[in-house]
Amino acid sequence: MTTRPAPAPETGASAPGDLGLSGVFEAESRFLSRDGRFNSRRVGLGLGAYNPYTMLLAMSWPRFFAVALALYLLLNALFAAGYFALGAGALSQQPDQAGPRLLGAFFFSVQTFGTIGFGHVYPVSVAADVLVTLEAFVGLMAVALVTGMLFARFSRPTHRILFSDHAVVAPYRGGRGLMLRLVNGRRGDLTDITAEVVLSLRAPGPLSAGPQRQFHPLTLERSRVTFFPLAWTVVHPIDDRSPLRDLSEAELARREAEVLVVLRAVDEISQQPVQARISYHASEIRWGQAFASMYVRDGGLLAVDARRLHDMHPAPLPEGS
Structure with a gap:
């Protein structure tokens, strides 16, 4: 059985012990892929699960233009077949x-x-005039729909929050701290940034069930920053209250640890919320390493060099920590 964590200090609310996953992920090695997508899918939903609007909104730009062109x-091929069927x-x-x-x-x-109407070809029968009228109507609707979809895609808030390739366990205030780093990869600004970090571990369970996720x-x-003009190193102090207090690097690997990170922010231009997710498996946590500085001077102003986001240097952990 999964345990129920103590109330979070920032909100006083109790988080569900299994994050709403109901224990069904026990056999999976990780919950989130590196790009933030869940390693699961829903099947058997039928055709009602497919919403053309959300599908066109979520797909990549090359795929969207390919679908629109197709x-x-x-449509033109269907109407051409209609004109052809009307005869010469x-x-x-x-x-x-x-x-x-x-x-x-x-x-x-x-x-x-x-x-367009070049004028050298035109309908000469009533049936052809009717088909031209129908096609003109369909063309107006199609142009309106594609224009609306383009506007929706351009106005939809998106983010490019860049996370460090690895999390680190580094010296922190005389002890240790679990750290990850992120930077805004867009020119626009984000405000009201909040971070939520959850540690997933396997723990002994009933003999019939085997190890269970906790x-x-x-x-x-700091779980929230108001402004995000530079970089942010998210830090979890490994103190006496930390679930990581008595765990070593080998123990994290044995218990298939995974650090789940959810970031929520507000896009300053559109004033709409954005969300980013990532996870770090035990193999993606570096012990005794610290992040190198990203800060440089550019034209006399303080700047962040995003190319240094993943740079680390050795940082021996305190003895006995």
């Missing part, structure tokens, strides 16, 4: 051969869809 070509007399100046006539119908559809919220030296 839909554009598909539906449009003016149509060749007799089927292939060139189908190709001409496709490019006539492109002109109609985009309201989750321990880690108290931070």
